[in-house]
Amino acid sequence: MGADLPHPFDPLSLAEIETAIATVKKAHGDVLFNVVTVQEPRKAEMTAWLEGPETAPRPKRVADVVVIAPGGKVYDGLVDLAEPKITKWELLDGEQPIITMEELQLVEHIARKDPKVIEQCVISGIPAEDMHKVYCDPWTIGYDERFGSGVRLQQAFMYYRPDVDSCQYQYPLDFCPIYDADKQEIIAIDVPTLRRPLSKVAPADYHPAAVEARGGYRSDIKPINITQPEGVSFEIKGREIEWQNWKFHIGFSYREGIVLNNITFNDKGTVRPIFYRLSLAEMVVPYGNPERPHQRKHALDQGEYGAGYMANSLSLGCDCKGSIHYLDAHFPTRAGGLRTIKNAICIHEEDAGILFKHVDFRDDSVIVTRGRKLIVQQVFTAANYEYVVAWVFHQDGTIQPEIKLTGILNTYAMLPDEDTHGWGTQVFPGVNAHNHQHLFCLRVDANVDGPNNTVFVNDAVPSPHPVGSAENFYGNGFFSRRTKLATAGASRTDYDGATSRTWEICNPSKLNPYSRKPVSYKLVSREVPGLLPKPGSLVWKRAAFARHTVHVTPYADDQLWPAGRHVPQTSGEPSRGLPEWIGDGAASIDDTDVVLWHTFGLTHFPAPEDFPVMPAEPMTLLLRPRNFFASNPVLDVPPSYSSTPSQVAAGGKGVTDAADRMSRLAFGQANREG
Amino acid sequence: MGADLPHPFDPLSLAEIETAIATVKKAHGDVLFNVVTVQEPRKAEMTAWLEGPETAPRPKRVADVVVIAPGGKVYDGLVDLAEPKITKWELLDGEQPIITMEELQLVEHIARKDPKVIEQCVISGIPAEDMHKVYCDPWTIGYDERFGSGVRLQQAFMYYRPDVDSCQYQYPLDFCPIYDADKQEIIAIDVPTLRRPLSKVAPADYHPAAVEARGGYRSDIKPINITQPEGVSFEIKGREIEWQNWKFHIGFSYREGIVLNNITFNDKGTVRPIFYRLSLAEMVVPYGNPERPHQRKHALDQGEYGAGYMANSLSLGCDCKGSIHYLDAHFPTRAGGLRTIKNAICIHEEDAGILFKHVDFRDDSVIVTRGRKLIVQQVFTAANYEYVVAWVFHQDGTIQPEIKLTGILNTYAMLPDEDTHGWGTQVFPGVNAHNHQHLFCLRVDANVDGPNNTVFVNDAVPSPHPVGSAENFYGNGFFSRRTKLATAGASRTDYDGATSRTWEICNPSKLNPYSRKPVSYKLVSREVPGLLPKPGSLVWKRAAFARHTVHVTPYADDQLWPAGRHVPQTSGEPSRGLPEWIGDGAASIDDTDVVLWHTFGLTHFPAPEDFPVMPAEPMTLLLRPRNFFASNPVLDVPPSYSSTPSQVAAGGKGVTDAADRMSRLAFGQANREG
Ligand SMILES: [Co+2]
Ligand SMILES: [Co+2]
Incomplete structure (x- = not known):
């Protein structure tokens, strides 16, 4: 071989x-x-x-x-x-495969030439000769019961640009053509009863000429240089990376984007498996305006478009700063050619601040050690939105998926005095940004010290005994209540803020030598809104993974995507993916090869600050080793400074001083360059 | 003047x-x-x-x-x-002022000479001639009903060091002397019924000699240099700082540490007030072992010792990396001299990754702009624990207090086969680390576009109408339910994870021009465990601020510290601070000068990974402008790269390329130095 x-x-x-x-x-x-x-x-x-x-x-x-x-x-x-x-x-019968970027690209051209679309544009106040100023964001139709799943459809959100460089989300139109991808034609247009003509408000663009016209850029940001003159601390062979005791394989799928496989940690010479596979396996962005046809806005972006297919080509010094390693992504074109996304994944290290520190108050003897993190990152553009997905590895064994949301709100037209009825916010004159959620499903194919794992729910709860009782006289007793999730059915569990609930993936056969508790990785996740669309709603049926914070299933090959293999135009009857796999719920998930599915995200009530382009909003969670290591696994990271009591007593003789010599007082030194 | x-x-x-x-x-x-x-x-x-x-x-x-x-x-x-x-x-009558570091320093010397302490050490297995190897961490006694508040007391947690450089938390002793600070003598010793002799296990220290003996430090971490050759982007006059439209005053108190005053934001030429004062005003660390005398472990570290008094002197290139500005802190000595903590506060900028980005999928026209943050930070050592407190300012108007916990667990002795009963974890042989919480109280003296503010609770909730109804046919409707907190009594509110609850401090007299909603700052905080000690418990009485996630009070001079002015040895009968100020709860907090008190933190069930010194665990929250600005306030931050559709069509002519030229491919370039 x-x-x-x-x-x-x-x-x-x-x-x-x-x-x-x-x-x-x-x-x-x-x-x-x-x-x-x-x-x-x-x-x-x-x-x-x-x-x-x-x-x-x-x-x-x-x-x-x-x-x-x-x-x-x-x-x-x-x-x-x-x-x-x-x-x-x-x-296949009645299933629609993922919608490719090429398919999306077509719709605008066809819509612009469609007489009924032109008619609606004219009604909206756009002259027919200005159709080149009309743009559309084609979206998956979600599911529309009038058309079902047999015909391949997209819905086209319509916008206008007064100027080719203007942001069209300032000028949403109020009607919605439906596009048949097989016929390549518009087969229907949803036109609201209340018409909202094109806004005449002047644009407030974010491109440089517009900013210059408003007074220009701020000029008071001094450069920060981040350099690694001796190179990076990670090694890559093929797509396998080694860094600070971690080793894993970095894949990339059209669907999930970054896929991490066979994640292990070298624990003092013993290579211990932790996760067989980690990825963001699905997401759904339900919008909360119940008026037709806005219920169709609930893209399952990964299943319907693909986080890999939508990946950005990243750029050194822009998306990425410091010493960067890139990996490309390769895909087919629809016609059977080849497409490469250059720099689809970036990999780099960052300083992570204080890793640990302790000062003895007696004599000020001290140890202070700085941390480092490794970041494997991609960005994907889902029409208006940008998602920055980072897999952050810490030296202490923590894995921290982190997602930043930026890009532009999906917008809809509104009249100057229209009441949004609380379903959205006017973020700019004539622009209604609807409430929505961003819900992601993290798939954790666990391998914590081996394939046979069990998941427990941990709840922080007070002692059951009342204040004044012998068992809890002062009332301060509290403990972590562990509940085993024994079957797939019982694994459907929700976050409980009142108990700071966490989930623990443990290996019941391996006990920590000191705590005598099973070795485990704990899911600590606090951005966990429930699915706001109601039980029985269209979204609830189509995106069943989002019904609960956690599901656990026994491992099965090909059960990768929790809303099913082919997502566009699923009716949700029956719900695909997780509900099919869980079935009657009887399957054991105890001490066997299990997969944990975790839904997290945020609920977004737009505000004018989000417009015309959103400052990145971060969201994160932790997978933390608990009872996994016999002690703090980073004690061998060299300290920046260490003095022991005996060294302090000896006037500082023998202290370790490895302070970073490149750091400077902000105002205490003359400029060293320039 | x-x-x-x-x-x-x-x-x-x-x-x-x-x-x-x-x-x-x-x-x-x-x-x-x-x-x-x-x-x-x-x-x-x-x-x-x-x-x-x-x-x-x-x-x-x-x-x-x-x-x-x-x-x-x-x-x-x-x-x-x-x-x-x-x-x-x-x-004063029956009140005990804050315990100073000097008072703490005394206890160990006195304990070592006390015959009854020596007797207990001998019982524990320490020869009387080895009393110099016995150490004690003096803590506030909290409250002990046997002694009340009239006598100034501390409790002494006892430890042993086999070697002067060993970490004593590996060798906890099982008894607890009580120290009278007026008499400067040990007046009692709490001795448990179940005796736990000194552990004979070999130490597992974290100091360099110990690490070297275990095989030495890892050698695979390459330097990361962070430099600002043209200087920093902030200006400081006295203690007033200006950075990226922000301006505020940086104070420092013996009690709260960093205090930020008169925080304003220059919004396109209009200086808009946001907060009159921000600080961490109190904290409490209740331990969850209900067995006597562990109920006394629940330090209110700021009121009882002071986050300023316990501040570390920070060190360039160790605690702080990059271009750093420091501020010193000045305090009295007990005898009436002067004490300076050099570099008690550090101030620096960091790159903050992508600030905003958008790619047009049609033509790959793109804007990508990098963000920057300003960090005002201190570290304080509370006996065993270190708290790294950072106030992070973002360009988009967000303020993000962030706390990292590191240092060492408070430990107690255990027998080799002792059952911890779930109140703690054996983190090392013979070492029981008890369950505890770290709860912080953020004091927000609001001034959102002026002093008269109102606080609302926001809950994300589904439409009340059922699936299939005309109002919510597809079941996807959801909105933000706003509830006004009209009185101090009604302001006692708790986090609700099910509704992703946030609190909004708004100025009801100023409406956003687009959303027509009141300008506001929103508290987004997800690390909000409830107080686990029960209602009526000692901690619940003494640390009343921790009973709820949020309290709001009308502003009053001198209402700074929510557990009261003098905290040591308060009985909690009556509860001091917030409950006194709120009284019957009738005071209006509507459209007036209000203070919001927010309790957040985490529940800590120790694990061996936390020992002997803990990798830093971060916790954070956001104060975010919502409906405060008329649009994204960072559009004038220069982009790293920008291309518009017309520029793309022109083959790239006119694009803005300000990419960071110091960034490098990890493996694509020869080493430039060294
Ligand atoms: Co959003
Ligand atoms: Co802790």
């Missing part, structure tokens, strides 16, 4: 994508390629190979293919890339 | 402290000075002066003094520093 073979976790290479496409084309002619991605290795085979790469067979490279054939026929296929040959070819 | 006069918000200078001490000594002889601090200017006078410094009288400089006179008599005094003369001198 040559070292030049792809790692079984690797995304398909350009050559592999080409092979898959050629194999399919040979057998099935000119089809449109919505997906050509790696079929992830079957876990049993992969685990055997990871444990014994010399003896176990290397998992095969298989392409997972989704195509649309003439007539709108959708096929799911598998291509064994070694042969190469097609090993599965299945016609 | 000379420019050399102190700003009325300034802490007392060394000269002013000297004047106050001399004035008191002259009148009252040799007393012990527990406090000599600035009496903060009366708000009415101060506001008048801030508005018209040329016409309004400059607020007087007054020293607020607390002394202990011979016989343990405690006096509260005021000294008018201009004259100078004593304007108030009041004997």
